[in-house]
Amino acid sequence: MAPINVAVIGYGLSAKVFHIPLILALPDDFKLYGIVQRSPKPDDDAQKDHPGTKAWRSVEEVYSDPDVDLVVITSIPSTHFQMCSDALNSGKHVLVEKPFVPTAAEADKLCQIQHQSGKLLSVYQNRRWDADFLTLRELVSSDRLGDIAEFETHFDRHRPDAPADSWKVVDEPGHGAIYELGTHLIDQVYHLFGMPQRVTGFVYLQRHGVKSGSHDACTVLLHYDDRRMIATVKAGVVSPEVEQLRFWVKGTKGGFKKFHLDVQEDQLKDGLRPGEEGFGEEPESHHGTLTVIEDGKPSRATHRTAAPATYVKYYRVFAKALRGEGEVPTTPGDARDVLRIIELAIQSSKEGRTLSVV
Template identity: 40%
Template sequence: MSRTIQVGIIGFGLSGRYFHAPFLTVNPHFKITKVVERHRNEAEAFDPTIQTVRSHEALLADPAIDLIIVSSPNDTHFAYAKAALEAGKHVLIEKPFANTSAQARELLELARQKGLVAIPYQNRRYDADFLTIQQLLREDQLGDIVEYECRYDRFRPDVANSWKEQDTDGGGNLYNLGSHLIDQAVALFGLPESVSGDVRIIRKGGVLDDYFDVRLFYPDKRVILKSSMLTIDSSLRYIIHGTKGSFIKYGLDIQEETQRKNILPNTPDWGAEPESQYGMLTTPEGRFTFPSQPGNYHHFYDNLYRAIVGEKPQEVTPEQAIAVIRIIELANESSQSKKVLEFR
């Protein structure tokens, strides 16, 4: 039987307001009941039926809430998620899932013991470009992949006065954007044999890393994951070479941009990219425009619901959640030691 999952959100900034709330609002399986905001009432402005509370303790004390979304700064993820699990709540944690692989293992073991779902928010698995790449691989359009490169660049020459660029406990670009790129690679190719990293600060006045070049080594392919905060032309996203073809993709998925316009994700043609953003597939037969699959973050929440009610396993598996954090750790260690490190 269908049921409604009662949701509490810790934090209502960019992620809570523009990623979680719109999709939960239009999904009949979820109902946002309470949101923790320390000083503001943004959630009530979004939906007057949402109750604002001022502490995570008040949220966890509500026996009616089934799912807690941890959408607060990275240094709070582990503590809030652990408290939620101990209170018998399922948890959805903004990336990064945790700041260390030991923390990730502890959360997942606690969830296993209590029969609860603990999952990172890896919405970029449902971007138009990544869904299209999965289609290409399913259809064997590229053959055996020999090199896969993904970039997620921005041009932000001024260092922001925010926890993402100032807080050493979980801040920095590798934990931020790197979590997405690494998760996508692990979802496609599994666990690597070894990892190398070049993680740096390239902006004047920078406190935390704002550039990374992470390499994942597999027996038959190389995976290159890069991001820089000083890239004026940040449109390049993927370059993939295989034994049958190559695929090059420009342009970022349009869902975030659409959500920031206060458009709810129940509109027709949601996530459909303009043809100008379609990727190029090159094979021995020629060069072709390859239409993008529509981006659709709905799939993440649908899978989350089915995992909570026991209908289907979670698509972002516990093993993958741990692997992403472990690769971040190894990339940082590799950057300091100037060595390729075995994934372990």
């Protein structure tokens, strides 16, 4: 079959780092057909960077182009609902960056629009393909850790100074740490264990010099009462550590502890591309440790990180779905459920109480 014609809306970091390199890595499946960039500059021009692609200045031109098969939306969250709706109603498949939309109610509406359109819609939760998460998922599914009692997932950084000008720091729906980084972490927990029974949230400004704007830190407790497990999701900007904790999981048979983030984001920012030597591969110094109980005593050893499937796998799965060979990599229903958890966490933080998931 002919490659799928892809139109990318936006030409910022998300498009340049997390989408276009992956699209170009699968030429048999996808063709970078065109890019919407409203205001190109001499040193930032999508058409110069990608000659031979169409250059649009408005999203309406994408919707009216009959040769566009798939629209990839990398714009700010407040634009996602309208763009997804318009693209679906114009007969295009859609892949939208996280957070899906600012509210679960909007997500519900888009689920309905997607169903009525007959087109596919997926949300870009690429960190389901982090190598360390795949490592942990295998440990959980193979019962190496036994019954999980505590599951911690962190995305902490040490950036205590006031943030630079960015749309991300504006206090608007869909902005802030719980939507930016928390969305990834909550999605990973949801992907492993489903919906929790209760949610306790702490959503706040951690930087002392910042008096307004979107929150920059969050700690969310997901209570899985049916499993007797608590999952802690944490993203902060005051964490002066040489090695940042990523996972700490404790079970009846063993535990897993891991530092450092998956390497793909930094590699993509540095210009390394999928398929090149070393892409997605962690150095041994970043591998986690697995502790197991042997003869009633804990025994600890380095546990090698899984061979990376890489974020390209997201696009491979999506290509199969577009050809009728399975489901999209992240369903809009999954993304809606994550937004429900986020909204409960924010409400919990405001009210100072644990809330039930209904």
